[in-house]
Amino acid sequence: MGAQIVLKNVWKIFEKPKKFTALQDVSLEINPGEFVLILGPTGSGKTTLLNVMAGIERSSRGTVIIENRNLADLSEETLAEFRRRNFGIVFQFFNLLPHLTALENVMVPLLVEKELSIKRIRQKAIKLLEELGLAEKLYHYPRELSGGEQQRVAIARAIISDPKIIIGDEPIAHLDEESARIVLDIFRRLNREGRTIIIATTHEALVRMLQDALTKVVRLRNGRIANIRVLRRR
Amino acid sequence: MRRIVIIAKGGLYEYLQGIVTNELSEIENSLKASENEILPFVIVKGATPGAKTAYMQAAVSTAVIFLFAIIGSALYSFLIVKFRHMEIATLRAIGWNAKDVKTYLLAEIFFVAGVAFILSVIAIYAISAFYALPPISYFSIIYSFIIIFIIPLVFGLIVIPRRILRISPAEAFRKA
Numbered sequence: 001m002g003a004q005i006v007l008k009n010v011w012k013i014f015e016k017p018k019k020f021t022a023l024q025d026v027s028l029e030i031n032p033g034e035f036v037l038i039l040g041p042t043g044s045g046k047t048t049l050l051n052v053m054a055g056i057e058r059s060s061r062g063t064v065i066i067e068n069r070n071l072a073d074l075s076e077e078t079l080a081e082f083r084r085r086n087f088g089i090v091f092q093f094f095n096l097l098p099h100l101t102a103l104e105n106v107m108v109p110l111l112v113e114k115e116l117s118i119k120r121i122r123q124k125a126i127k128l129l130e131e132l133g134l135a136e137k138l139y140h141y142p143r144e145l146s147g148g149e150q151q152r153v154a155i156a157r158a159i160i161s162d163p164k165i166i167i168g169d170e171p172i173a174h175l176d177e178e179s180a181r182i183v184l185d186i187f188r189r190l191n192r193e194g195r196t197i198i199i200a201t202t203h204e205a206l207v208r209m210l211q212d213a214l215t216k217v218v219r220l221r222n223g224r225i226a227n228i229r230v231l232r233r234r
Numbered sequence: 235m236r237r238i239v240i241i242a243k244g245g246l247y248e249y250l251q252g253i254v255t256n257e258l259s260e261i262e263n264s265l266k267a268s269e270n271e272i273l274p275f276v277i278v279k280g281a282t283p284g285a286k287t288a289y290m291q292a293a294v295s296t297a298v299i300f301l302f303a304i305i306g307s308a309l310y311s312f313l314i315v316k317f318r319h320m321e322i323a324t325l326r327a328i329g330w331n332a333k334d335v336k337t338y339l340l341a342e343i344f345f346v347a348g349v350a351f352i353l354s355v356i357a358i359y360a361i362s363a364f365y366a367l368p369p370i371s372y373f374s375i376i377y378s379f380i381i382i383f384i385i386p387l388v389f390g391l392i393v394i395p396r397r398i399l400r401i402s403p404a405e406a407f408r409k410a
Contacts (some may be wrong), residue, residue, distance in 0.1 A: 047407075056327050056406040077331045084329020091407070094325040108325070112334040126370070 002068070004165065005030040005053060006072040010062035012048050012223075022048040023059070024223045030198065032164065033234045035059075035191045035213045038200040040220035046200035049220065050167050053198070054087045055079045066166070082110055088158030088195075092170035094150040102129060102149075103138040111160075121160075128156040132186060148179025155186055157193075160207055166190055166201045168199045172206075181209075188213045298387075299354055307386040310343060311393040320399055323406030332358055332399045339394055343386045351382045368369040 005028070009056045012023040022045045030036055040046050051057040052064060055071045064071045067086060074082055083089075106125035109118055129138055132152045142150055151171060158166055168187065172180035184206075189214055191197045199206070207217055215234050219227040325335055361367070361394060 044371075048404075053328075053403045057402075077333070080326065080329050080331035080334075081302075083327075089327055089330075095320065095327075096323070097321055112330055144333075161329070227347050 003029040004032040004034075004067060005198075006062040006063070007063040008054070008065075008067065010052060010059045010064060011056065011152045012045075012085040013053055013060040019220045022223050023052065025060070026223075026225055028218060028228070030216070031187065032069070032196055033191070034215040035187075035192055035197045035210070036199070036216045036218060037206055037210060037214055038198065038218045038220060039202070039204065039207070040200075040226075041202055044220040046202075046220055047169050047221075047222040050071060050169055050198065050200050053161065054089060054167055055083050056089075060157075084163075086163050086165055088155075088161070088163040090151070090154050090158050090166065090168040090171045092173050094142070094147075096150055096153055098142055098186055101139045101141055102134060102145065102153045104155055105142070106160055109157060109161050121222070125156065125160060127162055132156050133182075146179065147175050148182060151175060151179065151183050152186065154182065163195070165196045168197070168203055171199060173203075183210060241266070295358055299358070300381050302354065303350075303378075303382045303385045307343070307389040309349070310346060310386070311389045315397045317391065318404045319401055319409075323400050323403040326401070327403040327407075332395075336394050336397065338385070339398065340390045342392045345385065347386045349384050351379055351401060354378070354382075 002219060007028045009021055009027055010026040010213060011021065011027075013073070014020045014022060026049065038046050048057065052059050055064075055066070056075070058072070066082075069082065071079065071082075096102075097108065099107070101155075103122070103125055106129060107118075107121050110121045110124070111118075113121075128137065129152075132155065134149060134156070136151055137145060137153075142153070145153065153157070155166075155171075159195060166187070171187075172183050175183060187197050187199065188210070197213075199210075207214070215230070215232050216229065217227075217229040218225060219229075322335060322339075324330075325338070330338075355378075
């Protein structure tokens with residue numbers, strides 16, 4: 001089986017406000033169903049790497065191929081749709097829409113899918129929230145939820161469009177220990193279901209916490225890959 | 235010869251009650267005869283000062299609605315750009331394209347404009363009743379309705395592509 005994500009000699013250079021090279025000659029392959037941890041200190045380029053993989057940001061040089069599609073060939077509009085169908089994104093600060101309930105937040109990605117009815121989207125969102133233990137919180141607003149609950153809503157939102165790849169940028173950074181454990185268990189489960197999981201973090205402890213599931217640990221330093229450790233093959 | 239243009243049948247009919255002169259009776263009769271017809275423009279020759287005042291009041295109330303629509307739309311567009319960066323960036327990041335975001339924001343602007351319109355009409359009627367002003371013409375209301383929807387549309391169509399859709403999700407997240 002070919003790699004699902006291929007990065008070849010990827011560079012990302014920001015020109016403003018001051019010229020800064022966030023990624024330098026990064027090459028990486030990730031196979032379907034892998035569970036990859038990207039480790040590195042703040043400013044090492046983890047978030048930029050995730051953004052470039054998901055097409056949120058274009059690389060300055062190099063090639064990014066996802067599911068056999070070269071992202072450079074896709075227009076912004078096509079790329080948005082491609083991202084919706086292939087990537088589920090879990091943000092560090094959850095990024096839930098404050099004026100929508102948990103249920104509505106989860107429904108958001110699919111509201112632009114013309115072929116799906118609102119009723120169908122709603123049913124799907126309720127099912128996901130129930131699976132993630134939030135059956136009692138469907139109509140709560142983000143401000144009424146704990147950090148762990150908000151992150152679970154964000155995960156439900158990330159997976160409602162059945163993406164093949166889930167990326168998480170510091171997904172447990174602002175959670176207490178118990179909430180972090182629950183969220184990591186959810187990632188494990190999603191990985192067992194066949195989804196590729198890529199998590200970026202500064203926390204070394206995650207290597208230990210996820211050792212049963214991880215397939216690869218990628219260490220970044222100053223925008224370069226310092227080391228790739230393969231723990232198991234997929 | 236003095237001329238005045240009144241732009242609604244209902245308005246003209248209501249304003250002329252009690253101040254009809256010989257010169258105006260013919261127009262009043264024609265209005266009464268065509269009760270259910272809207273006459274958009276009627277030239278009234280030799281209008282009385284009372285009719286002119288009534289017309290001015292209608293024009294001023296329409297202008298006030300017009301002004302509020304412009305100020306409200308500009309302010310709303312500004313607030314979207316200023317405070318909803320993250321929300322728009324998140325929508326783009328999770329796979330909404332520019333057209334989706336634009337449709338969503340325009341729908342929201344129209345909804346707010348609709349509510350503003352209803353509230354403004356209630357306020358105008360309340361003020362008219364309180365100060366015993368002549369009733370507002372129906373044409374003014376329809377005219378204001380069109381303005382209140384067209385102005386936000388214009389603002390939305392200018393501001394959204396120029397400012398909002400240029401928001402880069404990655405940049406917005408970095409600044410957060």
